[in-house]
Amino acid sequence: MTENIVVTSGKGGVGKTTTSASIAVGLAKRGKKVAVIDFDVGLRNLDLIMGCERRVVYDFVNVIHNECALKQALIKDKRFENLYVLAASQTRDKDALTQDGVQRVLEELAAEEFDFVICDSPAGIEKGAFLAMYFADRAIVVVNPEVSSVRDSDRILGLLSSKTKRAEAGNGKVQEHLLLTRYNPARVATGDMMSIGDVEEILGIKVVGVIPESEGVLAASNSGVPVILDDTSNAGQAYEDAVARILGDEREMRFTEAPKKGFFQRVFGG
């Protein structure tokens, strides 16, 4: 049984692609057969984050237009042999995607016995985002602890419960997970940033993971290595936890408290 997971947010720049890459790698690390698809046609980035940008010959749009076989377009990850990337086309726009085409690709992946297909949604609520979420069984809604991101996520949660195949067919709703990224406990403590509780209260669902703001994320993106593979970074470990929770494990939230200042720091400042 293949599960389609959409990673979406509404707002841009909150960490959808970073999340898609890390979740895909995290699942693959646990032995799952995973494909991760970039739906951001025209502004593709997933291939960069996954570090396979120089191996893209055919892309998602080629497959949809029957210009190549799915097998030719799936790029095998160098680190995990059960992980594949389907890049977006840079020279086309979102109209190159069709609902029938997306459905056919997802069905082919299901026939190939993939355990998970991660659909990396573009920002916005237009065609690309709509098609990324339409066939989803689960959704990871990426949200930053700030008001505009929270509002956009609220909008997306509304669409997930009405504009998806599951919602239309009435056979169970899309399972929703909230993933809080760029969380800075110190700024939450000073009241600058919304807390986990604030976000959960507004959106009415529990977070499946909290990814702390981390320098590791930028470095990982620039080097084409998903941050989850960086054991030394808090963000990487937090993604590791999130993947475990998505698979049903119970784990304590980490990195959600501001580091306590020691006695000397309190006395002398720091």
Place this chain on the structure above:
Amino acid sequence: MRATIAAVEPILELKFGQVGIANLRLNVNDAEALREEIAQKVAAAPQLFGRAPVILDLSRLPQLPSAAEAQTFLDAIREAGMLPVGLSYSTTENEALAKELGLPLLAKFRAVYERQNDEGAADIAPPPAPSRPKVVPKAAEEAPVRAPTPAAIAASSLRHGKAVRSGQQVYARGRDLIVNATVGNGAEVIADGSIHIYGRLSGRALAGAQGDAAARIYCMDFQAELVSIAGRYRVFEDLPPELRGKPVQAWLDGEKLLIEALVP
């Protein structure tokens, strides 16, 4: 005496000039209907159409007519008041037909048309022709290295002076492409002929997109993601150090796509 006059004054003079001439494109294989239609046109505007020379274009017909059929069209046109002077479009069968009818074939006529149409489409626009490597090998198999038509040679190359940025495509249909700027990552330059890039090539270059195996790719600073000639392509996950940043040329040697630094 006669010889001396001839030496001074030649028997004939050949002068070339350009004339406008109508292209009569036939959509239906029906000489009778053709005669009526033309007779009406001539009657409506005798100044314009009476004894007007026309080129007969048979390319729209479902299949090329036999010489006898074509002759009935020519007769019908003549009877209706226009003067057919040649056939347009140059395929091999068409050429044989024109010979049989004793008429000239005006291939140039088409070339002019194509170039006009091209001007608009030549800018950044997705080519209607298959741009992907995959589709091209098939075309190459079916029509191995289509000999360049006179039209293709007559067409000048397409010059692109602006940087080709990520996501943009430049396509030179039926001719060479010259880019006097950078081709960025995620950008695509495509030509049915050769590609010359006087700048950095970081994106993709696809020459001989309709199967011309003699097409080549030249660039000043090689950093390409992909190069392809007539459907044979190479992807560069790691750039070979002897090519990176160098001026290079790429060409096809049989099935093999070769790339070499240009040594001055």
